[in-house]
Amino acid sequence: MFIVWKNIYIFFLLLVTIFVGCKKISTDNNTQVVIAIPSDIERINPLFSYSVNEGNISELLFLSLVKHSWDDKTGDIKTEPMLANSWEWNSDSSAITLELRNDVHWSDGVLVTIDDVIFSFDVYSDPVVESYLYGSFKCFYTNNDNHIIAERTFEKISETKLKINFAPGSTPSLFTLDFPIVPKHVFDKMPRKEIATAKENFSPVTSGPFTLEKWEKNQAIIIKENPKSFLHKDGNVKRIIFKVIPDYNARLTQLKNGEVDLAEYLKPEDVNGLKNTGSLVVTSLKGREYDYLGWNNLDPVQFKKNHKIVPNKLFGSAKVRQALSMAINRNEILSEYLQGYGELANSPISPIFKNAIDEKLQPYVFDLAKVKTLLAEEGWIDKDQNGILEKNGVEFNFTLTISSNNPRRIFAATVFKNTFKQLGIEMNIEQLELGMLIDRINNKSVDAWMASWIIPIPLDLKFSWYSNLATTPMNFPSYQNKELDALLDKLETKISWQQKNEIYKKIEAILYRDQPVTFLYWIDNIVAYNKKIKNIEVTPLGTVHHCWLWQ
Amino acid sequence: MKSSALFLSLIKRLTTSVFVLFLTVSFLFVLVRIAPGDPSQKFLSPNLSPQLVERVKSSFQLDKQIHEQYISFLKNALTGDFGVSYSFHRPVNEVIAEVLPFTILFSLSAFILQLIGGLLFAVLAFRYHQKFWDKFLSRGSLFLYAVPSFVSGLFFVYLFSVQLQIFPSSGIKTVGTLENNYFFLLLDYAHHLFLPVLVLSLTGLPVYFKYFRENFEENQNKLFTLYLRANGISERKILFSHLIPNSLNSIIAYAGVDLGILFSGALITEVIFSLPGMGRLAVGAILQRDYPLIIGCTLTAGVLIILTSLLADLIRLKIDKRLIKGLLN
Numbered sequence A: 001m002f003i004v005w006k007n008i009y010i011f012f013l014l015l016v017t018i019f020v021g022c023k024k025i026s027t028d029n030n031t032q033v034v035i036a037i038p039s040d041i042e043r044i045n046p047l048f049s050y051s052v053n054e055g056n057i058s059e060l061l062f063l064s065l066v067k068h069s070w071d072d073k074t075g076d077i078k079t080e081p082m083l084a085n086s087w088e089w090n091s092d093s094s095a096i097t098l099e100l101r102n103d104v105h106w107s108d109g110v111l112v113t114i115d116d117v118i119f120s121f122d123v124y125s126d127p128v129v130e131s132y133l134y135g136s137f138k139c140f141y142t143n144n145d146n147h148i149i150a151e152r153t154f155e156k157i158s159e160t161k162l163k164i165n166f167a168p169g170s171t172p173s174l175f176t177l178d179f180p181i182v183p184k185h186v187f188d189k190m191p192r193k194e195i196a197t198a199k200e201n202f203s204p205v206t207s208g209p210f211t212l213e214k215w216e217k218n219q220a221i222i223i224k225e226n227p228k229s230f231l232h233k234d235g236n237v238k239r240i241i242f243k244v245i246p247d248y249n250a251r252l253t254q255l256k257n258g259e260v261d262l263a264e265y266l267k268p269e270d271v272n273g274l275k276n277t278g279s280l281v282v283t284s285l286k287g288r289e290y291d292y293l294g295w296n297n298l299d300p301v302q303f304k305k306n307h308k309i310v311p312n313k314l315f316g317s318a319k320v321r322q323a324l325s326m327a328i329n330r331n332e333i334l335s336e337y338l339q340g341y342g343e344l345a346n347s348p349i350s351p352i353f354k355n356a357i358d359e360k361l362q363p364y365v366f367d368l369a370k371v372k373t374l375l376a377e378e379g380w381i382d383k384d385q386n387g388i389l390e391k392n393g394v395e396f397n398f399t400l401t402i403s404s405n406n407p408r409r410i411f412a413a414t415v416f417k418n419t420f421k422q423l424g425i426e427m428n429i430e431q432l433e434l435g436m437l438i439d440r441i442n443n444k445s446v447d448a449w450m451a452s453w454i455i456p457i458p459l460d461l462k463f464s465w466y467s468n469l470a471t472t473p474m475n476f477p478s479y480q481n482k483e484l485d486a487l488l489d490k491l492e493t494k495i496s497w498q499q500k501n502e503i504y505k506k507i508e509a510i511l512y513r514d515q516p517v518t519f520l521y522w523i524d525n526i527v528a529y530n531k532k533i534k535n536i537e538v539t540p541l542g543t544v545h546h547c548w549l550w551q
Numbered sequence B: 001m002k003s004s005a006l007f008l009s010l011i012k013r014l015t016t017s018v019f020v021l022f023l024t025v026s027f028l029f030v031l032v033r034i035a036p037g038d039p040s041q042k043f044l045s046p047n048l049s050p051q052l053v054e055r056v057k058s059s060f061q062l063d064k065q066i067h068e069q070y071i072s073f074l075k076n077a078l079t080g081d082f083g084v085s086y087s088f089h090r091p092v093n094e095v096i097a098e099v100l101p102f103t104i105l106f107s108l109s110a111f112i113l114q115l116i117g118g119l120l121f122a123v124l125a126f127r128y129h130q131k132f133w134d135k136f137l138s139r140g141s142l143f144l145y146a147v148p149s150f151v152s153g154l155f156f157v158y159l160f161s162v163q164l165q166i167f168p169s170s171g172i173k174t175v176g177t178l179e180n181n182y183f184f185l186l187l188d189y190a191h192h193l194f195l196p197v198l199v200l201s202l203t204g205l206p207v208y209f210k211y212f213r214e215n216f217e218e219n220q221n222k223l224f225t226l227y228l229r230a231n232g233i234s235e236r237k238i239l240f241s242h243l244i245p246n247s248l249n250s251i252i253a254y255a256g257v258d259l260g261i262l263f264s265g266a267l268i269t270e271v272i273f274s275l276p277g278m279g280r281l282a283v284g285a286i287l288q289r290d291y292p293l294i295i296g297c298t299l300t301a302g303v304l305i306i307l308t309s310l311l312a313d314l315i316r317l318k319i320d321k322r323l324i325k326g327l328l329n
Helices: A002-025 A052-061 A114-124 A192-197 A248-257 A268-276 A300-306 A318-326 A330-336 A368-377 A407-423 A434-442 A482-490 A497-514 B003-034 B039-043 B050-059 B066-078 B092-127 B132-146 B149-163 B182-220 B223-230 B235-263 B267-272 B278-287 B291-319 B321-327
Strands: A032-037 A066-071 A076-081 A084-089 A095-100 A154-156 A161-165 A210-216 A220-225 A239-244 A262-266 A280-295 A342-344 A397-403 A426-432 A448-454 A517-530
Touching (some): A052 A220, A095 A114, A248 A268, A280 A407, A407 A426, A434 A448, B092 B291, B223 B235, B267 B278
Parallel strands (some): A397 A426
Antiparallel strands (some): A084 A095, A154 A161, A210 A220
């Protein structure tokens, strides 16, 4: 028996020795960067870049006509040439003429031409394709299906010169041209319906500063530098590995170990441990995501019965919503849970848009005495002395629905519940799986909920705050205000940049006053990266943005 | 028992299994569709047009009645087509076929380790009956059984990956290296899979240990053991030639089902070690409301459990032919 155990011991000793040796063989070099991502991407085709990571990877593999970067001084985006060398707007901005580069090739050697550009606009807007940009080409000549009418939109002036005509009355910008161009010679061969499942989505023909080296499904996406690209520069990063690590703790461990060079969405409580490693830089991306407490502005029972819009008995009044916002001690959560990695939110307009916000606007102050006064003014009084406020026989009793497995929101909900109880407001907490929660919010069947909102760049508020609920499905609180609608409509007319910013300030004032939801706090995306990466810029446009410039 | 009777029994058992699978899949088909949430939810985003959601619903056929969807599903399923995954955009069969070999390799390794480990430790405990090793292993196995795999997983990662830096903390191979050398590739796979296999087997090992040990103890007091001992047969021969074979019967029945469950995925271990297995695939499909993939994963798991259970019964039958009536009915 002893011999058996001895053999087993020797076997394991041998195994460990080999593995230690193996570890040394597979050491990474300094010209590659490993980025941790929580889940694999679905396709490598910019037409279907539905997720952030798909967008990031597409941006590195496919060129757009122009590129955008963040100007921190103005708090706005700035446009620079990419596939288009230069451009010229006509006098009334109803058309733009682009001069394209003639030295860009697809990874299979074919030249990138104007035909690829026209094809891209066509295919992105084709309803059959279901691209992530479908329905967003409002500035162009389109048919009833929102499909761009190529004949009216494009004029091929020469092999490198293209004129794009926009629909009358529209307000186009260079941002409407910023999407990756796809190869016509690859996708034109197949029926449009089949592009979504084409094998070319897994082994793409690309044009960007990187090419796909390998995609190990559910493990990693490896891209390598494209020396033929005009963006290529010796000394910059040669290889980027997007490593799929679903478990947060595993991502953290590998970041500390040096197996991973960059990770995002880290927790504030882990920051000190990361800093202590000495090999990591910890920074944060601000102003892209905020948490909010949603109040159902309409009566869910009436809405379910006959889609009738009747103000909610509890949250239908702006004064009550103001009171509830004042009853929430946001600073407590900000300091205890976010540990400074966030700031109080006044409205859906992020502080990163420096010219669009009213800096004089002060956050609602936690003031329980004022809350009681406001609620009493609205008729919410505890007449029967049972500890719960009532009005017209209705008790102030509601359920706050949150997604399960989100410790920050569970913590915040508990803080709110305790405070509301002191005020005579009975709040129950219901935790649901995210899919179920979205379903309930969509159906407008929840009283109140807590969720987060990621803001788009450039700023766009109409899709979530316009009163028409049929055309604005993402107006989840069902807030309706004609004054706001008029301002949102005016933003779509031809007005100056200064006028736009003035309108944004007016919109902010209305939303601040009416509190259709309680805007809680902007949450920083905490990013840690290895000190070996130089020339990295963490801006509101993202961390993995223009990373061909990394050294 | 004649071979024709055995064949008929097998056919009967397989027919019942297919019927059970059909009922399970049909029930699941309806259940996932009436449950809250739908696959178009992920297209509800500030960056996407609301019109896209309607297009997607239509292309997933979610705008049709459930019975229409079901009939269409059955027609396709009969030809072996289980649809295209909403999240992978490839046929479900292809997606499952991609992770299944790894799952089988990973689960089978853990299964063999826990079976052999359980047997070895049971033999050791039996040899030192009521002595230190027996007590130590009995209590130790109880401890191991009580420790959830996410705790042992994180502990092993901390010890072997963070502190000792002997094993990698995730993945099935070193990303992007060692591509052309098959020997190192094999070694790299083993290097990466050592910890996950160990963690996965630790939950099952105490069960097999307990099974074997209890069986040895039970059988050692039976008349045939006493008879062998009275005839001067050595303890070693009694153990290896009589006690172990006699213990196998009930253990194989359990092992058949256990292996099938292991093949269906080991979610926690797969998540901790970032492994591309059936567990992660199935849970991802559920969270994303990827209906065709949910059905595909369920069907695959069902088939594997039925097959491993049948295989276990056939092995038992080989060992003891008296069991045929009970086993194959």
